[in-house]
Amino acid sequence: MAERDRLAERFQELRPRLRAVAYRMLGSTSEADDVVQEAWIRLSRADAAGIDNLEAWLVTATGRVALNMLRSRATRREEPLDGYLPDPIVDRADAIDPEHEALLADSVGLALLVVLDTLSPAERLAYVLHDMFSVPFDEIGAILERSPDAARQLASRARRRIRGVEATTAADAAAQQEVVGAFLAAARHGEFDALVAVLDPDIVIREDTGSGTLFEMRGAENVARRAAFFSQLGLDTRPALVNGAAGWVARLDGELYAVAALTVRDDRIREMDILRDPARLAALDVTIFDSPI
Structure with missing residues (x-):
């Protein structure tokens, strides 16, 4: 199998996880798909041979693209925080669609996404990547061009804002x-x-x-x-x-x-x-x- 084919196959395996990252960052399923597609474009242009951990690289790339989209959204004043509900993931009362399971891991209820929308883009990135996807603070700091300690403080602030939003099993x-x-x-x-x-x-x-x-x-x-x-x-x-x-x-x-x-x-x-x-x-x-x- 050609190297690019192997890379594409591995990317498809990771797509549900990357889409979950983007959905938590943006609260939009369509924008999450756009972010994942952009992550693939960035990967196709990169030197894959020099990537030690492809999954970590892609999660970071997805977070970076989503962060840029959040910042752009705020600059254009689109979807004001007081006038927008995140996209819902809808299932029958008796079962969750297998395709939705990755998006809904960690019980990402609509109430949590509503609170996430009140965070700054940097706070949201720090919380989502660290608390939901276990990305180290040094990598998060690199994305934000801040120190690991500053990234840790951002996640801590986000955590305080989110406190009280209970997960639903x-x-x-x-x-x-x-x-x-x-x-x-x-x-x-x-x-x-x-x-x-x-x-x-x-x-x-x-x-x-x-x-x-x-x-x-x-x-x-x-x-x-x-x-x-x-x-x-x-x-x-x-x-x-x-x-x-x-x-x-x-x-x-x-x-x-x-x-x-x-x-x-x-x-x-x-x-x-x-x-x-x-x-x-x-x-x-x-x-x-x-x-x-």
């Missing part, structure tokens, strides 16, 4: 589906009291409609009233796993209307992140819900 998600089912049943029939009973008193919902500003609402009674109102639309709503955690998908007249990721604690819904941007929803493949659940 598969077992947790399975147990939480009962809560989701109760919410959907109450919402479907517009049962106000039943909705309030399953919502945390201090629940917060964040909704991305594509307008550039997140709609936010707090309080169980407010959220219950909103859910009861939407019950009048005749939505086909089903439980789902969204980034490995409890959630739901809703269709209206056969078209995807919304995807929501939930944070459930003590058998009540504490947070709900809802994507309702028609353009981004159109790019999601939810044909897995065409068959009965």
Whole structure:
């Protein structure tokens, strides 16, 4: 086998891991694919014979490309942090697609990605590469053109910001589906009291409609009233796993209307992140819900 063919084969083996790095950095599946493609271009132009550890080289290259994209995004003021939800990874409530497993390793829930979006590009890189992919701080410092100690401090600052965002295990998600089912049943029939009973008193919902500003609402009674109102639309709503955690998908007249990721604690819904941007929803493949659940 020619050397380039061997290199291409090894790259394909590592592609899921590289895509996972880029997705955590950017919160966008399409941009993650662009970053991975750019990493391949850089590898094809490099002297592969001089690379001692190909996986480490590619993870670093992917992080560097994603960092540049984050910085460019901030410069152009695209996707403001207060008006954008990351791309959701949607699965049926009873199983995660094998292709999604690498993206969702370490329980990268939508709530965590929302917090990651509040970090500076440098903080996000330091946290993602070190805490999620075990890249040494000297290598992270080299990417950022800072010392290893400075990179360590960036990761520490990011860690403090992320503290409190709890990972959701598969077992947790399975147990939480009962809560989701109760919410959907109450919402479907517009049962106000039943909705309030399953919502945390201090629940917060964040909704991305594509307008550039997140709609936010707090309080169980407010959220219950909103859910009861939407019950009048005749939505086909089903439980789902969204980034490995409890959630739901809703269709209206056969078209995807919304995807929501939930944070459930003590058998009540504490947070709900809802994507309702028609353009981004159109790019999601939810044909897995065409068959009965």
